[in-house]
Structures are given as structure tokens and as C-alpha cells.
Amino acid sequence: MPGMQSINQNLLADALPNFRNMGAILRIVLLVNGASLLAVIAQAVSLQDIVQRFIDSSAFLQPVLLSSLLLLYVVNDSLARLVYWRGVVAVMSLVVVITLAITYLGGDLYASAQENAIFHAWRNALLGSALTALLLFYFKLRAMSLSTALQDARLQALQARIRPHFLFNSINAVLSIVRADPKRAETALEDMADLFRMAMADSQKMVSLRREIELSRQYLALEKLRLGERLQENWQIDDTLEDAFVPPLMLQPLLENAVYHGIEPLSEGGVIEVKLQLSGSDLHLDVRNPCRGQCGVHNGNKMALENIRERLALQFDVEAKYTVESGSDYYHVHIQLPYIKEDPNE
DSSP: OTTEEEOOSSOSTTSOOOTTOHHHHHHHHHHHHHHHHHHHHHHOSSHHHHHHHHHHHHHHHHHHHHHHHHHHHHTHHHHHTSOHHHHHHHHHHHHHHHHHHHHHHHGGGTSOTTSOHHHHHHHHHHHHHHHHHHHHHHHHHHHHHHTHHHHHHHHHHHHHHTOHHHHHHHHHHHHHHTTTOHHHHHHHHHHHHHHHHHHTSOTTEEEEHHHHHHHHHHHHHHHHHHHGGGEEEEEEEOGGGTTEEEOTTSSHHHHHHHIIIIITTOTTOEEEEEEEEEETTEEEEEEEEEOOSSOSOOHHHHHHHHHHHHHHHHHHGGGOEEEEEEOSSEEEEEEEEEOEEOOTTO
16 A cells, blocks of 8 residues: 555564664663662672662663663664564674673773683673573563554454444445435445555554545545534644654544444534644644543444554554543543654655
8 A cells, every 4th residue: 555664663573672762762771770680689798788789780781781772772773674583683792792892991990800801891791692682582572462462453443344334334325325426425435445455454564644544534434424414523634744654543443433432322413523733753643522421432442442552552662642531521532652754765
């Protein structure tokens, strides 16, 4: 499909972590320092000794850790293009080189007089490479545990598109206008085909925001065949987002929830408000709809919307947020995610 590109986030179980992702960086810093603290506790003889040993080890550990993260940040895109095992070797090699360099530059600052300098340097390099391997294994396990969300996303989307009442209602709506308005009926069938096509597309690709908006408008157009003037929509789109890329089928399930659990139960109908804006380096997406009584997500869409949460966590970690606000007469979903621009060289 046009408007798709690969996403260099920690999407696949055989992909390196994104070393430019704030969540990945925080996890690395916390895990490395946690491992250091455990090693110190295992060797210490008193509480005071724990503090002193941790300070001494941090004097060497922090320069190595921060230098490694800085270098990995710089070469992140190059690492992402490597085959996984080569990427692992490259990351471990970079850590070993930085560890040796800082050990030699530090000289007597990091090695005691009784310790062989060469042994001290290569011991640190070995420990650094071992810890790096464990961290990469952790990120691989994490990606494997979350990557089922991608497979589920496509299945959920496909099931939603072929849901019997949606399919039958759409077909009946098309049949009702096929003679009176054949052009509109043809457009409706094309919209249905696009929904199926997107549902079966590669869920490991990012799609252009323009395409996601177009698909969502097509979905609402199909529902308008059934609901008529009861379904109104109000779009507010920041023009600066023309080149943005987002995860596929992120907006449409929100609109589906707004239609089935917001607009449809209201005899007078209502307006679905969609707002897309850029704030700093983040894209903000808001979907708001009226509802009656106990507003919320019912079983029909709860799984699909939860899947959006999982995909955002997998693709962007702590850099994405999904929040819901509901009242007695409205339901509001807010999504914040990094602004990813189209690369003209792709």
C-alpha cells in the first residue's frame, strides 16, 4: 500500500532496542545500576561498606554507561539496519571498546596497585559484554511478550471489519441506494474494500496519517449510510501533520467505539469530534463523542482499544500515552505519541 514505511521501534522479537527511545534508555540505566548494587551488596560486610563500594564502582560504571548510551544513540539507525545477531555483536563490541578506553584513560584511578592493569581492563570488558548480552536478552524477551499484540491487532481489526452486523448493515445500506444512487453505492463498496485491505496489511509498518484519516473517513461514510443525519463529524487537523506517520488502525477503532457505544444508542444522534494537533515533538489525537448513561467501552470494543494500548507500549514505550476521560454524557480518548516524519529518502 502507498504511504507505508518500516518502523524502527522495538517492534520485533528479533530487533535491537531503540537506543533513542527514552523508555529503553531509562530501563538500561536502572537495570545496570541495579545489577551493580546487587554485586556490591554481595561483597559488602556492612551497610557503610555498601555505600562506599557503590560510590567506588559508580565512579567507573557511570562514565562507561553514559558513553555507551551516547554512542549507541548516535549509531542507532545504522544498528537497526543490521541483521539481529550482527547488531548484537556490534553493540557488545562498542561496549567493550568503550570499557577498555575508559579503563586505560583512568589509569590508577580505577585500578589498585596490587591489581594487574591488563587483567583489570579485560575483566571489566568481559563483565561489560556479559551485562550487555543480558540486557539485550531482556529486551528480546520483552519484545516477544508484547509482539503478540501486533498479531492480535490485525486479527482484531479483521474481525471487526467482518463483524456480521457491520457487514450486513453495510451491504443492506448499499443495496438500498444501488439503483437510486449507483455512484454512491460504488464508493461505499470501494470503502469496504479499503477497510478489508488495511485490516490485512502488514501490522509491522507505519502508515501515513493522511491514509489513516482517509480510512477513518471512509469508515464513517459507511456508517452514515445506516445512521444518516444522526451521525455528524467534526475534524480539526493541524496542517503541520501532513507528513506524520502513525501505527495502522489506531484512529478507526476509536471512531468505531464512538459510533456503536456513543452515537447509535442516541435517538437524536450526535457529533464525533476528532482533533489532531502537533505540540512540540509529540502528536496529540483526541476523539470525543456524546453518550448516555454509563459511558465507557463495552465488551464489543474493549479488546480492540486495549490492543491499541499494547501496541503503543510496544512501539513507543513511555514516550506514548493513552488516557480516557468519561462523564455522564461524554467519552473522550486522548493519545499522545512521538511525531514521526516521513523520510524523503525512504
